[in-house]
Amino acid sequence: MDPVATHSCHLLQQLHEQRIQGLLCDCMLVVKGVCFKAHKNVLAAFSQYFRSLFQNSSSQKNDVFHLDVKNVSGIGQILDFMYTSHLDLNQDNIQVMLDTAQCLQVQNVLSLCHTFLKSATVVQPPGMPCNSTLSLQSTLTPDATC
Template identity: 30%
Template sequence: FSNHAALMLEQMNVQRFYSAFCDVSVRVEDVDFRLHKSVLAAASPKLQTLMCGLRDENSNVMTMHDVSLTGFRCILEFIYTGLLKLDIMCVQEVLNTAQFLELRMVEKACLNYL
């Protein structure tokens, strides 16, 4: 059972890729991402709060104005795979997004990179 968590995360990422069982659409800079509320809420205190603020249980669209597309894409990869790919071109955007989403582990990794 030692790889159960990794297998679950891998399957959630596959489902994300195919938009299977996704129950929320997050819009960043006019790009829509079909995602899983439970995965986002488990990963980020800020996302959990934002999703709790959706009008009702049937509401499935959230627009994020305070993050960049580049930063959000990188954060999503981290949330769904556990891999954080940083380079000098994106690290500041990822840091800003991580700070907004209260992802302290990612924030720390970005600061260490800088």
């Protein structure tokens, strides 16, 4: 295996383990009462939203950030992606993931969502002709609020 790939994989694995154990985490995100420990550097590396948030709150002594995000599972999945590079997209979660990624400005997740949408079709609703298909992309709407 490529030494550079091994190096970056090892780094991500170690940061993920630290996050799970709550070691060396320097911020806490609170969404609807659910707390997520994380590392500012990891969040800022993946998200323009977090980069701006942390730069603009550098004088803040309290490193607890209350986020106005609609869906707790969406933020959890995006945080997991940041630390593991794994994201499970399906027809049940694509809208939540797209909305959350847009809100948090996570370009990698937005790209994965758009790729998924280009290749996905909606399960045919009852009563539609058998040869009809709908694009999943046409059924989703951007959400202006997080």
